[in-house]
Amino acid sequence: MSRSPSLPERPTLDLDPEMSREERLAALREHFADIMGVHDQLATQLEDARSQQDDLRGEVEQLQRENETLKTSSLYIATVEEVNDDEVVLKQHGNNQEVLTNLSPRLSETLEAGDRVAINDSFTIQRVLDDETDARAQAMQVTEQPTAEYGDIGGIDEQVQEVREAVEDPLTNPEQFVEVGIEPPTGVLLHGPPGTGKTMLAKAVANETDATFIKMAGSELVQKFIGEGARLVRDLFELAAENEPAIIFIDEIDAIASKRTESKTSGDAEVQRTMMQLLSEMDGFEARGDISIIAATNRFDMLDRAILRPGRFDRLIEVPEPTVEGREKILAIHTRDMNLADEVDFADLAGKTEGFSGAELESLCTEAGMFAIRDERTEVHTEDFEEALEKIDRDDSPGTPIAFH
Numbered sequence: 001m002s003r004s005p006s007l008p009e010r011p012t013l014d015l016d017p018e019m020s021r022e023e024r025l026a027a028l029r030e031h032f033a034d035i036m037g038v039h040d041q042l043a044t045q046l047e048d049a050r051s052q053q054d055d056l057r058g059e060v061e062q063l064q065r066e067n068e069t070l071k072t073s074s075l076y077i078a079t080v081e082e083v084n085d086d087e088v089v090l091k092q093h094g095n096n097q098e099v100l101t102n103l104s105p106r107l108s109e110t111l112e113a114g115d116r117v118a119i120n121d122s123f124t125i126q127r128v129l130d131d132e133t134d135a136r137a138q139a140m141q142v143t144e145q146p147t148a149e150y151g152d153i154g155g156i157d158e159q160v161q162e163v164r165e166a167v168e169d170p171l172t173n174p175e176q177f178v179e180v181g182i183e184p185p186t187g188v189l190l191h192g193p194p195g196t197g198k199t200m201l202a203k204a205v206a207n208e209t210d211a212t213f214i215k216m217a218g219s220e221l222v223q224k225f226i227g228e229g230a231r232l233v234r235d236l237f238e239l240a241a242e243n244e245p246a247i248i249f250i251d252e253i254d255a256i257a258s259k260r261t262e263s264k265t266s267g268d269a270e271v272q273r274t275m276m277q278l279l280s281e282m283d284g285f286e287a288r289g290d291i292s293i294i295a296a297t298n299r300f301d302m303l304d305r306a307i308l309r310p311g312r313f314d315r316l317i318e319v320p321e322p323t324v325e326g327r328e329k330i331l332a333i334h335t336r337d338m339n340l341a342d343e344v345d346f347a348d349l350a351g352k353t354e355g356f357s358g359a360e361l362e363s364l365c366t367e368a369g370m371f372a373i374r375d376e377r378t379e380v381h382t383e384d385f386e387e388a389l390e391k392i393d394r395d396d397s398p399g400t401p402i403a404f405h
């Protein structure tokens, strides 16, 4: 900005009392002319100042507009990879593009590798985001002690037995494997239709072995924590190691371990990296101590076979839809705490609920209880189950999920 010119000197009037009248008049005229000169100079300066003020006002408005756009426009998320004196290497999430950008002095003291930042179109860091512990906590659900027990699971006794052998024995009786000279299974993959008790089974083993239960949903890893999948997988194993004995449960593993698709979009590359991280964690898992990994999927057909190799998810357990006997057991389990009339016949209900999953049978029981309440009764009758079934049939028209899930 140009400096403002200094003000002109103020003219002075020197009137000598000895002066004649004409001389004084002449001096006054000269003084008047000086004052007019200064006046003109000041007027020009004022005009310049005004036009400068207009220019500056225009600049301020322009900056305000830019500021607004910066504040309101969408920003990209990136992770800081390296910080130098006045430059920083960033990796943009989503496309994983690496960029070298200038670092503003206000950030140079505080920014560290690993920080998450919001950047604009020209890769300038606009702000530093909260650290990843939030994301880590959001992405993983840690339950010190789940409450499910084996006795709460109906109709899949064989599967319960298999999971116990694959997970419980290595945790509670590792010497057995050393004595026999075999490696315990690394990972267990539960596969089968939704709502058949896969999560419940994993929770029950954690409960019965007093292990910390750490759950992570594969779909969240790739949808919610874009660009951070691989790091979260690393964190997941670290967290498990800090909380031994622990059971890592990865739900919807198909979201990170699907067969490679033809397309080479950056999203796929990101999913691939997350899966590779998972595989490398599992491969380097020899001295893993007391950590078990259980994964679940409803889409076994979509899985990349690489995750099923020995030393990875090498114990496959299918959890099918319950049979008629299974449904009878599940109904008995979910009505244990209900005030049921003697007439309620589980075998009959089981016959009428072909194709129902455990989760749907649980909903059926709750809905029957609701019908009893609506009828101002405290005892649940067969007719309540019948009405609940009708309601489900009505709500469950093709393509509509059962409404009261």
Ligand SMILES: Nc1ncnc2c1ncn2[C@@H]1O[C@H](COP(=O)(O)OP(=O)(O)OP(=O)(O)O)[C@@H](O)[C@H]1O
Binding pocket: 152, 153, 154, 155, 156, 193, 194, 195, 196, 197, 198, 199, 200, 201, 251, 296, 297, 298, 330, 333, 357, 358, 359, 360, 362
């Ligand atoms: N075999 C079962 N015995 C008793 N209850 C069951 C059974 N299967 C499911 N349930 C009930 O349904 C609920 C949901 O089941 P769960 O989340 O374990 O199913 P899932 O197979 O993991 O489903 P998804 O694949 O959709 O994640 C359980 O909390 C439980 O109340």
